[in-house]
Amino acid sequence: MSRARQKRHSDELRNRILETAQRIILEEGVDALSVRRVAKEIDYTAPVIYQFFRDKSQLLSCAVKEGYRKILESAAPTPAGLTPDEELRMSFKNFIDRAMLIPSAYRAFILQTSSELLAETSVLGKDGDEKSSTLASVISNLETGIEMGIFKPCDVQLTAKVCWSAMFGLFFRLLVEPEISAEEREKLLQRHFDVIMGGISA
Amino acid sequence: MSRARQKRHSDELRNRILETAQRIILEEGVDALSVRRVAKEIDYTAPVIYQFFRDKSQLLSCAVKEGYRKILESAAPTPAGLTPDEELRMSFKNFIDRAMLIPSAYRAFILQTSSELLAETSVLGKDGDEKSSTLASVISNLETGIEMGIFKPCDVQLTAKVCWSAMFGLFFRLLVEPEISAEEREKLLQRHFDVIMGGISA
Amino acid sequence: MSRARQKRHSDELRNRILETAQRIILEEGVDALSVRRVAKEIDYTAPVIYQFFRDKSQLLSCAVKEGYRKILESAAPTPAGLTPDEELRMSFKNFIDRAMLIPSAYRAFILQTSSELLAETSVLGKDGDEKSSTLASVISNLETGIEMGIFKPCDVQLTAKVCWSAMFGLFFRLLVEPEISAEEREKLLQRHFDVIMGGISA
């Protein structure tokens, strides 16, 4: 095999491992993840895992981080020309709607207690300035809205965190209470946004 | 032993098992729970557990349900004579402040993925009329506030769920982001309530 | 089963475990000892070992300590009426002769690097006064010999250690050089004692 092909093979294998791990976590929860299980599902033997990951916890952590990243990055683009309040509303709604298509996946990755992983997903503790931040777009919408006189002037960092965590609360409850009907969910979302927007509008 | 005494003994033992299980979960997390561990700590041997619980998962589930219930019921009484908005504010704040004293305990019980458990803790899906409901006091405050002209008329069931889940979102994030300072937390709480109250006030 | 019978059974099992461990060490060396191997040889499954020993190292340590103890206690009694120099000579010779009957066993238990075990077998570091000490009889013979004018006056503690370690040196070499003939061994022993005795005699 040529070097390049070997490399490609290697990368591919690593990916298969990660994807398999993610799938297991997603389908059966984080406790169902075991090195041997992953190995078996990719038709290899256990030691091969250790060529790519130092130990199980590293595998777990990589898998969950990636899974979480995929989730947060899955925001659908909003159409241009929306007012800030409309855009806030729509981006939150998009996010939740997408999550509800595969709630168990979201559950598996959101409900993590490991402090290492929680650090990765921090929201309240970070400044929203960083590009990668989940808060960035909320902040920019708030700023624009204030400039436009739609929103009352306020501490945008703080307010963004408040809006985001309020939204997260509804998101979380919808996630763990899957028996809520789409219709009911719609009403909750609607009212939720009305309250929040009512609280920040001029 | 008389029947009654046996029964009493039996109940007591079951309770000790449950309490021990809860303490272990609380102190060392759900993964630290093992049948033998519980048995040892109550000075019995493992098989007794099976007289009260079908298997480990039933024990776990009972323990967590009860633990969760205790958490949600742990609201401190609010002083009389408060206006509805003040009372809402204060009862939420009390709840969060108490949780922050032992965040790890709360984390242990809140971050449970098992669908069986999640069903038990449902909020959005239930009507708030039931006495035991977490929502009951929120609803009654909303109703009073509307009567008094403090809040805008609205669907109180729906609004209560919205307020509660927004609060829960902040609560959850504070729980999993323990590096937030008390001062910062205070600011977040303050702003959170301002936004929500702003959204429902007349 | 009655309590007593259970107890007896339990003790018996523990003994079988220990003996099996000792046999394995003896026959194949300390590295050949494994929990599963022991379990298999007594026709049980591995976990049963853990009912008697905290972990493998405890099992190993118990087995080796007992083995070593058996060795040191295996001194044959010397006939009465010997002079101190004769008794020293004979007790050393007895010890070595017995060891040479099953050198591999002695090798297995003497050549231990674990500091925990070495502590058990300390000779130079201890005072010879303790009853259990290997040195006790050497010391008493030296003292008697000095009184009788056979040996030169000296620091008996020190001298006992010197004699013992010199003897141990020959013992050790004979142990690890099994191709030495009985005849040659006899000559070495003879000369060894002559030199030592020559060095301490009046």
Next chain:
Amino acid sequence: MSRARQKRHSDELRNRILETAQRIILEEGVDALSVRRVAKEIDYTAPVIYQFFRDKSQLLSCAVKEGYRKILESAAPTPAGLTPDEELRMSFKNFIDRAMLIPSAYRAFILQTSSELLAETSVLGKDGDEKSSTLASVISNLETGIEMGIFKPCDVQLTAKVCWSAMFGLFFRLLVEPEISAEEREKLLQRHFDVIMGGISA
């Protein structure tokens, strides 16, 4: 590459392997030796080892043999002009003092049970005539001493073995009882030599 260069390269690599193995044994004990570990430390991959050694046990055995040889040969030169008894005393003392600087290293190589290795390190079984022998210098000192009338006439081969093994006994005990203070050690050495010399002196 020319044949010669290849050969040189090859030899060099083999040496690096052996030295690395010895260092590992010396620093962390014989159980820490693993094929992959050696390979990694010389910046190669595991399979190269098998070009030079049939299997791990051969590598181990080579490494230990060489290490043991280095130890025994590590005698510091004694100053000229010493009498034979002084020279014996000093060379033994030098040897032990050097060993005590890094007792763990000596322990690692001395405490080997493998019969294959033990054969290599034979002392009692060999004639001391061979040049490489550990005994050679003892023998020559004895002979000189006898000629000079310092020592009693005797079988020098036999006596050399006796002296050496007695010395080895003390050496060994000092090695495995590391809590002995330098001062105490000095006293033991002194008395040891006095006894031995007393036994062979005219």
Next chain:
DNA sequence: TATGAATGAGTATTCATTCAT
């Protein structure tokens, strides 16, 4: 010559669970 990939056999240890007593 050297390697990356892969494996099979092994390690200690833990646990939930059962059953005769």
Next chain:
DNA sequence: CATGAATGAATACTCATTCAT
């Protein structure tokens, strides 16, 4: 009612070794 004994099935992990390349 409670237990001691025992097990079977997992677990993560390590290692020597092989082989095609």
